[in-house]
Amino acid sequence: MATLNYQELIPNNVDLGGNRQLQRALEHWQPRFISWWKELGPERYQGADVYLRTATSVDIKGWATYGYVKMPEYRWGIFLAEQEPDRRIGFGDFYGQPVWQQVPADFRSVLRRLIVTQGDTEPASVEQQRLLGLTAPSLYDLRNLFQVNVEEGRHLWAMVYLLHAHFGRDGREEAEELLARHSGDADKPRILGTFNEPISDWLSFFMFTYFTDRDGKYQLKSLAESAFDPLARSCRFMLTEEAYHMHVGENGIGRIVRRTLEVMKEIGSEDPDAVRRAGAIDLATIQRYVNFWFSSSLDLFGSEQSSNAATSFANGIKGRPDEATFDDHLAIDKVWEIDAPDGAGGIRLDAVPLRNAMNEVTRRAFIADCETGFVRWNRLIEKAGYQARLSLPSGRFRRAIGVWANQPVAPDGAIIPREAWEARKAGWLPSEADGAFIRSLMRQVVEPGKVAGWIAPPGRGVDHLPADYEYVKFH
Numbered sequence: 001m002a003t004l005n006y007q008e009l010i011p012n013n014v015d016l017g018g019n020r021q022l023q024r025a026l027e028h029w030q031p032r033f034i035s036w037w038k039e040l041g042p043e044r045y046q047g048a049d050v051y052l053r054t055a056t057s058v059d060i061k062g063w064a065t066y067g068y069v070k071m072p073e074y075r076w077g078i079f080l081a082e083q084e085p086d087r088r089i090g091f092g093d094f095y096g097q098p099v100w101q102q103v104p105a106d107f108r109s110v111l112r113r114l115i116v117t118q119g120d121t122e123p124a125s126v127e128q129q130r131l132l133g134l135t136a137p138s139l140y141d142l143r144n145l146f147q148v149n150v151e152e153g154r155h156l157w158a159m160v161y162l163l164h165a166h167f168g169r170d171g172r173e174e175a176e177e178l179l180a181r182h183s184g185d186a187d188k189p190r191i192l193g194t195f196n197e198p199i200s201d202w203l204s205f206f207m208f209t210y211f212t213d214r215d216g217k218y219q220l221k222s223l224a225e226s227a228f229d230p231l232a233r234s235c236r237f238m239l240t241e242e243a244y245h246m247h248v249g250e251n252g253i254g255r256i257v258r259r260t261l262e263v264m265k266e267i268g269s270e271d272p273d274a275v276r277r278a279g280a281i282d283l284a285t286i287q288r289y290v291n292f293w294f295s296s297s298l299d300l301f302g303s304e305q306s307s308n309a310a311t312s313f314a315n316g317i318k319g320r321p322d323e324a325t326f327d328d329h330l331a332i333d334k335v336w337e338i339d340a341p342d343g344a345g346g347i348r349l350d351a352v353p354l355r356n357a358m359n360e361v362t363r364r365a366f367i368a369d370c371e372t373g374f375v376r377w378n379r380l381i382e383k384a385g386y387q388a389r390l391s392l393p394s395g396r397f398r399r400a401i402g403v404w405a406n407q408p409v410a411p412d413g414a415i416i417p418r419e420a421w422e423a424r425k426a427g428w429l430p431s432e433a434d435g436a437f438i439r440s441l442m443r444q445v446v447e448p449g450k451v452a453g454w455i456a457p458p459g460r461g462v463d464h465l466p467a468d469y470e471y472v473k474f475h
């Protein structure tokens, strides 16, 4: 077998060139990854030149190198954030002890499970988004989609590296499985619920990057605290890329709202049907998509009370996001109040030992972060002179995981009779008709500088280039 030039092919700062065994493992996996990418990655545009950001090193100069690349030739690198000298465990029972460079035997299976769960989401999202290029609203958006896709591919590489480097044969098997499960597959689905939901239109794509990539941010922040230093460093570097994914979502939703407001002005009506007839997406429909993707993403944090979470915290495996900002890193004698249905139509408060409530602590931080976009979008609506507002539904609404799973709860958080929920859900969640309408708007626009009629043009371009730049060159 030809020897690969690893620094060229797989830019890395993990001394891949000096580790024969790891090289062999990745040599075996790499062609499988490429055939997966060609089969289940972005449809049709594998031969196009895309103006992409590639990480070639972790320093300021190298982490965002821009240029035209054909996606299958993207240099999926393996990068860990710089090692912090004398880093100590920041929480849990081993607080203050040196971090681990190797996996402790006792924590092998739990660490593997977390890395596999994290790794599974990355290719899942690429699969979910594979057809979106065919209906991109502009060349700029097409490029952004592909940027997100290749970086999720790199995040998969990041987790596969950890599996290959630290988990021996089991790790190699898990790495294969990451390419064998597929989003939405009835027999071999992806692990977590949201990653099996279809993303068949761009409104869903922007909701997904706004809400679900933000789950990624909070999970990566928690794992970035891990006592297993290679995992922590890997997640810290991934976070630098994640920020852009959420920006794509926030900016995309903002541009849709902007266009909707323009159309409302033009036609002098807020009536959803009139807005739709004029080719824009009415605010009520945007709200229903918010309700769907926000509630789905909340489930990704797991149950409010979780012994998995407590054990992972105790053992230093998974911390809280921004652990350093808390006063007490042991979290032993504290409780956290969690609301739960009392079984008689009311709501009761449970005092849960804090360690068992870590999923909820993280979910609360996520919810607060989700608000930022709404402030911005509502300001646009207010400035345009309309009373309507977009908002996050209650965290109890349409949950499938945890104490609120399958409870008939209205978006305002009130428990309502099940018949009322069934009768009203069409107003709260995207219906078949909503989906059909949104899909009817999805027509590809790829002339540089032109944008589909349902979304406002981007305010600015990428990498200081103009918005009408030829970000993707077809041949």
Ligand code: BYC
Binding pocket: 114, 115, 117, 118, 121, 122, 125, 152, 191, 192, 193, 194, 212, 213, 214, 215, 216, 217, 219, 220, 299, 300, 301, 302, 303, 304, 305, 306, 307, 308, 309, 318, 359, 401
């Ligand atoms: N769907 O004790 P529990 C990203 C399972 S996104 C299906 O309540 P735990 C990205 C759970 O696995 C970030 N199953 O929860 C974004 C467990 O099963 P097992 C991804 C679910 O373990 C966009 C059982 O229910 N990273 O990066 O405390 C594009 C009981 O669980 C769900 C991570 O998730 C669900 N929603 O916490 C690209 C980090 N929720 O093990 C990428 C790693 C729970 O008993 N994962 N279950 O068979 C974790 O930290 C934890 O596994 C979870 C769950 C937070 C997911």
Ligand code: FE
Binding pocket: 122, 151, 152, 155, 216, 238, 242
């Ligand atoms: Fe990712």
Ligand code: FE
Binding pocket: 152, 213, 216, 242, 245
């Ligand atoms: Fe992401």
